[in-house]
Amino acid sequence: MTSGLESNAKPIEPLLRVRGLGQQYIQRRAFSRTKFCVGAFEDVDLTLFSGQTLALVGESGAGKSSLARCMALLERPSAGTMELEGENLLTLDRKSLFRIRRRIQMIFQDPASALNPGLPACEIIAEPLAIQGEGTRLQRRERARQLMEQVGLDVRWERKLPFEFSGGQRQRLAIARALALRPSVLILDEVLSNLDAPNQDLILKLLAELQSSHALAYLHISHDLRLVSQFADEVAVMYQGKIIEQKRTRELFASPSHFYTQQLLASVRSVESILLERSA
Amino acid sequence: MPTLLAVANLNVRYRCPDASEQVAVGGASFEIGSGEVLGLMGESGCGKTSIALALPGLLSKEQARVTGSVQFLGKELLTMEPGALRAIRGAGIAMVFQEPGMALSPVMRAIDQVAEVIHAHTDLKWDECCAGAQRALSRVGLPNTQRILSAYPHQLSGGQLQRVALAQALACKPALLIADEPTASLDARSQNELLALLRELQRESGISILLISHSPEVQARLADRLMVMDKGRIVEQGAFADLYRNPSDTCTKAMLRTSAHANAAANFDFEMVT
Numbered sequence: 322m323t324s325g326l327e328s329n330a331k332p333i334e335p336l337l338r339v340r341g342l343g344q345q346y347i348q349r350r351a352f353s354r355t356k357f358c359v360g361a362f363e364d365v366d367l368t369l370f371s372g373q374t375l376a377l378v379g380e381s382g383a384g385k386s387s388l389a390r391c392m393a394l395l396e397r398p399s400a401g402t403m404e405l406e407g408e409n410l411l412t413l414d415r416k417s418l419f420r421i422r423r424r425i426q427m428i429f430q431d432p433a434s435a436l437n438p439g440l441p442a443c444e445i446i447a448e449p450l451a452i453q454g455e456g457t458r459l460q461r462r463e464r465a466r467q468l469m470e471q472v473g474l475d476v477r478w479e480r481k482l483p484f485e486f487s488g489g490q491r492q493r494l495a496i497a498r499a500l501a502l503r504p505s506v507l508i509l510d511e512v513l514s515n516l517d518a519p520n521q522d523l524i525l526k527l528l529a530e531l532q533s534s535h536a537l538a539y540l541h542i543s544h545d546l547r548l549v550s551q552f553a554d555e556v557a558v559m560y561q562g563k564i565i566e567q568k569r570t571r572e573l574f575a576s577p578s579h580f581y582t583q584q585l586l587a588s589v590r591s592v593e594s595i596l597l598e599r600s601a
Numbered sequence: 602m603p604t605l606l607a608v609a610n611l612n613v614r615y616r617c618p619d620a621s622e623q624v625a626v627g628g629a630s631f632e633i634g635s636g637e638v639l640g641l642m643g644e645s646g647c648g649k650t651s652i653a654l655a656l657p658g659l660l661s662k663e664q665a666r667v668t669g670s671v672q673f674l675g676k677e678l679l680t681m682e683p684g685a686l687r688a689i690r691g692a693g694i695a696m697v698f699q700e701p702g703m704a705l706s707p708v709m710r711a712i713d714q715v716a717e718v719i720h721a722h723t724d725l726k727w728d729e730c731c732a733g734a735q736r737a738l739s740r741v742g743l744p745n746t747q748r749i750l751s752a753y754p755h756q757l758s759g760g761q762l763q764r765v766a767l768a769q770a771l772a773c774k775p776a777l778l779i780a781d782e783p784t785a786s787l788d789a790r791s792q793n794e795l796l797a798l799l800r801e802l803q804r805e806s807g808i809s810i811l812l813i814s815h816s817p818e819v820q821a822r823l824a825d826r827l828m829v830m831d832k833g834r835i836v837e838q839g840a841f842a843d844l845y846r847n848p849s850d851t852c853t854k855a856m857l858r859t860s861a862h863a864n865a866a867a868n869f870d871f872e873m874v875t
Contacts, residue, residue, distance in 0.1 A: 515699065516645060518815055
């Protein structure tokens with residue numbers, strides 16, 4: 322997935338750019354009127370480019386998923402600006418947001434709760450198309466079948482319900498649904514963590530192919546640094562709600578400057594070294 | 602090593618709406634020694650989770666037909682009375698599942714979720730159960746603050762939820778822990794912490810673990826022995842290091858990334874970083 326920046330001399334226009342983004346959640350104690358704020362993240366600057374992958378790594382609870390939800394327009398951030406190809410997204414009305422949403426799609430960490438348990442596979446995939454009013458019922462179904470094939474699901478399973486699929490297969494289903502509207506930005510929230518090694522490689526390969534053929538921009542949240550080193554062009558490290566470090570992948574792995582990043586990288590171990598330590 | 606759990610010729614067949622049956626697990630036989638960590642790997646959909654559910658009798662009769670034999674401390678679990686089985690679940694055999702968000706009750710505070718398990722299996726007063734729950738929560742590395750203790754699941758992150766689920770599982774000091782992808786939703790550092798913690802708890806209390814994980818690094822850290830499944834059948838079983846160094850089945854090779862992945866990951870030498 323390494324294309325663009327280094328080889329191309331002319332600067333590439335940013336596709337999605339966020340500046341000073343912040344989000345606070347308001348919580349209320351049960352049976353009481355006292356409200357208090359919990360800051361999820363603050364002052365986040367990120368830029369996504371077509372055909373490039375930005376990986377976001379960080380501790381559980383650092384605010385990665387909240388940031389992803391804001392960038393996918395599922396939540397309104399409490400501070401900052403968001404621009405898609407120069408268009409400010411946070412001042413748009415509902416109608417225009419509806420038009421923009423198809424361009425930014427998100428795939429969630431937990432496919433079991435992201436899929437409607439009462440719909441068969443093909444309808445789950447075709448639902449975004451139906452919502453956006455694309456094609457006839459038959460065309461949508463045909464597209465759903467194509468997408469199932471693309472993500473490595475047997476087309477004969479199109480009438481199966483989500484519970485009949487395994488965890489990994491469900492994640493493929495969610496990926497197929499996200500691709501249905503041909504988005505330009507995909508926000509991937511831990512999409513590989515439920516898959517086994519061969520499937521991870523397969524999905525990564527698929528994501529890479531799609532990225533180069535559709536010039537997709539990825540914001541890929543992952544905690545598997547081994548995989549991040551393979552797929553990311555750039556890595557942003559999040560710690561306690563802030564981006565503490567953002568560098569090209571190779572630079573980050575070679576010279577992490579923040580203490581937390583150093584700790585994070587030090588915790589990645591190969592099977593060989595673990596076995597050596599255990600036998601000692 | 603005395604045997605804790607002996608599984609012989611376990612078959613799990615799911616009932617389909619059209620009265621046919623789908624075989625999820627076929628003729629699985631294995632043993633878990635007391636204090637042993639048995640790793641289980643396999644492609645998604647190969648029946649790992651079906652085994653995890655079938656062992657403690659979590660598959661309903663309407664949903665699936667489970668045959669064979671599962672002996673836990675000499676008692677047959679598959680033909681056991683529902684009441685007796687309930688006493689074993691949670692206290693003798695505990696479970697941690699892949700998606701903590703679905704395993705926890707959305708309307709209970711973290712501390713109550715854990716205290717409830719203790720309350721169900723002991724005669725302690727509720728206050729004592731809560732104190733026990735607090736200890737269990739701090740043992741799994743959750744900060745002992747009011748915000749965490751009194752938080753509902755939707756107010757916690759995925760990693761924190763998984764710790765609550767683990768605290769719940771370990772609260773009654775079970776003899777066997779079935780962990781189905783316990784670290785899949787944790788970041789690298791918390792993952793290491795959790796694995797180190799599991800290792801430590803396992804050494805201290807001599808608990809046995811059936812560890813389901815697709816990550817070779819996770820298995821390497823914990824598993825003494827490894828079992829590889831393909832399409833519902835166990836294709837290979839043996840000491841982890843042996844299987845890693847000389848895998849004989851193609852499925853094992855793919856799961857452990859013994860060839861292809863090693864080259865891909867060699868782009869960055871992680872050991873050089875520190």
